[in-house]
Amino acid sequence: MEAALVADFLSEHGLPLDGDGRLDELIVETAWANNQGRPFYIVRDWLLLDIxxxxxxEDDLKAMGLQPTVVFANTVVYDSKTRRSRVGAIRSSFQRALDNCTFESMNTSYILAGPGTRKHVSLPALQALENA
Known part of the structure; x- marks a missing residue:
């Protein structure tokens, strides 16, 4: 069942989006200046997933100032906590704000570098993707 959900999810086309097109070093420098102590990740190969x-x-999320959208990224170019890249995919918590190429969850900013995709996904498909 989970394999079928992941296969369906991965085969679906989404809306192509552009992220920050600058060199990683410039994105890191700007992120440090803009995040003022807030943890951040710079990610590539990312998906905005509208759950x-x-x-x-959805009403409960909106009451908390959140949207049922998460970022799923295959590549973490930079993690502000360790000050370097990290291996493995990452998923955010729900969206607090999305401003141009910066996705904010409650506690963390995700700078979306390079091209990405926006898709709708069911909650079971998202859970299956995380377990794959």
């Missing part, structure tokens, strides 16, 4: 949730869950 299809029941309306009551």
């Amino acid at each position: 299809m949730v029941p309306s009551d869950v």
Whole structure:
């Protein structure tokens, strides 16, 4: 079942989006200046995933100032906590704000570098992707 959900998810086309097109070093420098102590990641090979949730869950999220959208990225170019890249994919918590190429969750900023994709996904498909 999980394999089928992941296969369906990966085969679906999404809306292509442009992230920050600058060199990684310039993105890192700007991120340090703009985040003022807030942890951040610079990510590539990213997806903005609009999660299809029941309306009551969406209402609860909105009441908390959140949207049912997460970032899933295959490549972490820079992690402000370790001051270097990190191996493995990463997923954010729900979206607090999205401004141009910066996705903010409650506690962390994700700078979306290079091209990415926006897709709709069911919650079970997202959970299956994380377990793959």
